[in-house]
Amino acid sequence: MSFIAHGLKCTDSDCGLDEPHVFYRKADGPPSCPECGGPRKISWSHRRFPGVSGDGIGSFTAMDMGVFGRVETREDYNRVMSVIKERHPNSQIQVEADSQADQQQRADEARQRAYERRQANSLSDKMMKEIKEERKTVAAEASRNAVRQNHDPKPAATSAAKRLASPAALATGGRIGQTGASDA
Ligand SMILES: [Zn+2]
Numbered sequence: 501m502s503f504i505a506h507g508l509k510c511t512d513s514d515c516g517l518d519e520p521h522v523f524y525r526k527a528d529g530p531p532s533c534p535e536c537g538g539p540r541k542i543s544w545s546h547r548r549f550p551g552v553s554g555d556g557i558g559s560f561t562a563m564d565m566g567v568f569g570r571v572e573t574r575e576d577y578n579r580v581m582s583v584i585k586e587r588h589p590n591s592q593i594q595v596e597a598d599s600q601a602d603q604q605q606r607a608d609e610a611r612q613r614a615y616e617r618r619q620a621n622s623l624s625d626k627m628m629k630e631i632k633e634e635r636k637t638v639a640a641e642a643s644r645n646a647v648r649q650n651h652d653p654k655p656a657a658t659s660a661a662k663r664l665a666s667p668a669a670l671a672t673g674g675r676i677g678q679t680g681a682s683d684a
Contacts, residue, residue: 509543509592512536518543543592544581628667635661 504526510517510533517535524531530540562572568580642660643653 506530506542507544508540509545510536510538510540512538518545541592545592627670631664631667631670635664635666638664 505521505523507518507520508522508530509519512533515533515536515538517533517540522531522540530542532538533540562570563577564570565577565580568583571577571580639657639661643657646653646656
């Protein structure tokens with residue numbers, strides 16, 4: 501169960517109650533407005549960092565603010581927020597702490613993607629091997645037939661193999677290697 505502290509602003513235009521520091525269960529979402537019962541959304545328009553009312557030593561959690569770099573102190577943070585406010589005077593800035601659960605989820609997703617990539621690669625490796633084997637078999641057979649008919653076995657084997665798409669062509673949809681079949 502995780503809790504979160506945010507500034508919340510009532511979305512009702514007549515009410516517009518702006519509370520700088522509301523604690524609530526993250527899973528439940530922002531609680532409705534105590535004044536009018538309307539829905540509220542996260543708001544930083546009050547320019548007060550939520551969660552902490554005073555600036556005790558070490559109370560500020562350093563964070564990465566993207567293009568603004570990492571901020572270590574509340575002074576840095578306030579300066580960055582002022583810059584953002586200055587550049588985007590009409591937009592509301594929503595800041596949410598990066599929870600441990602979020603980080604865990606990103607790590608899990610990255611692991612899953614890596615796993616899927618590995619699976620896909622090993623599958624195509626296996627297919628390439630099988631296709632190569634099949635081409636070899638077909639070429640050998642054509643070579644034997646050519647010899648039986650007193651023909652040169654080499655070109656017969658080559659053209660027989662060419663009639664099958666190469667492993668690279670199959671793996672890349674014909675972008676690399678012979679696509680075969682066209683001259684069959
Ligand atoms: Zn309200």
